[in-house]
Amino acid sequence: MNRFRTFAVMASTALVLALVLAACGGASTATPEAAKATAAPGAQVVTITSSEDGEKYSFNPSALTLKPGQQVVVRLVNAAGSTKSHGFQLKAADGTDIVKSEVVKAGASLDIPFTVPAAGKYQFLCFQRGHADRGQTGTLTSSAS
Ligand SMILES: [Cu+2]
Numbered sequence: 001m002n003r004f005r006t007f008a009v010m011a012s013t014a015l016v017l018a019l020v021l022a023a024c025g026g027a028s029t030a031t032p033e034a035a036k037a038t039a040a041p042g043a044q045v046v047t048i049t050s051s052e053d054g055e056k057y058s059f060n061p062s063a064l065t066l067k068p069g070q071q072v073v074v075r076l077v078n079a080a081g082s083t084k085s086h087g088f089q090l091k092a093a094d095g096t097d098i099v100k101s102e103v104v105k106a107g108a109s110l111d112i113p114f115t116v117p118a119a120g121k122y123q124f125l126c127f128q129r130g131h132a133d134r135g136q137t138g139t140l141t142s143s144a145s
Contacts, residue, residue: 043072
């Protein structure tokens with residue numbers, strides 16, 4: 001009986017924690033853009049923060065290494081202190097888009113699901129005018145090993 005009570009208390013504590021975490025997660029991604037994104041179950045979430053430091057705009061991290069064919073979700077978080085909208089665009093070597101997000105306003109975040117392309121190096125960048133020129137680019141390395 002005592003064991004059962006202990007288990008029941010632990011289970012309800014876990015449930016409360018799960019609800020609190022779910023509520024927090026919902027608050028940080030509750031944007032109309034995020035609601036449209038659908039990710040494959042089990043997709044790996046990779047958080048990238050976009051920000052500006054004077055005239056230098058950046059993604060952090062700016063280097064990703066993922067596996068070919070892997071289902072991922074880039075969670076683009078535009079820093080609350082940001083004054084610009086940013087976006088995420090991943091290009092193939094021939095310049096075509098693998099994925100291109102919608103614009104993410106300051107303080108908002110957006111989940112961008114896609115499938116990691118074949119092994120190789122790919123550039124991602126912010127498609128807002130002038131941002132890539134100010135340094136807002138990164139490299140995705142697709143590697144099986
Ligand atoms: Cu940008």
